[in-house]
Amino acid sequence: MKKNLIVLSCLSLASFMVLSTMKGLKSNSLELEKVEYPSKTLAVTQVSFEDYSHSNSYDIDCSGRYGTEVTAPFTGYVTYAVDNYGFVMFSSKDEVQFADGSVDYATITIMHTADIDHAKQLCSQHTK
Numbered sequence: 001m002k003k004n005l006i007v008l009s010c011l012s013l014a015s016f017m018v019l020s021t022m023k024g025l026k027s028n029s030l031e032l033e034k035v036e037y038p039s040k041t042l043a044v045t046q047v048s049f050e051d052y053s054h055s056n057s058y059d060i061d062c063s064g065r066y067g068t069e070v071t072a073p074f075t076g077y078v079t080y081a082v083d084n085y086g087f088v089m090f091s092s093k094d095e096v097q098f099a100d101g102s103v104d105y106a107t108i109t110i111m112h113t114a115d116i117d118h119a120k121q122l123c124s125q126h127t128k
Contacts, residue, residue: 032097033074035106039064061111074106078122086113088123 046061048054054061064070074096080089091107098104113119 032095032103033092034097035099036073038070038073038108038110039068041065041068070110073108076106077126078119079107079126081113081116081119081123083116085111086116086119087111088113088116088119 041064043063043065044060045063046052046054046059048058048060049056053059072090074092075094076090076092078088079091081087088110089107090110092105094105095103096106098106
């Protein structure tokens, strides 16, 4: 069984609610959760190869509207959280289904987290 690292960089200016709201949708055919975008709104704030911090990268920054709730795209755990840029990694508990129909484990990254202390606390609870 392979484990792919699927990375979505999401700029979350709102409170980091992905930690406490674990929704996930079940697929009727496979009984797997489907990966969803973690916000009801989407704004691309920086694209690949722009002059600023993405000058030599494929990174894309996206954000929800300020104050918009951010939810977990699948059931999972905070697996890494550090103060540097408010960086958090969130990994699926089980395999999930992606938009293209593939099935695998998923990990997303979220940066500029407003409540990094809560994220670090959840990370330490998972790693005990």
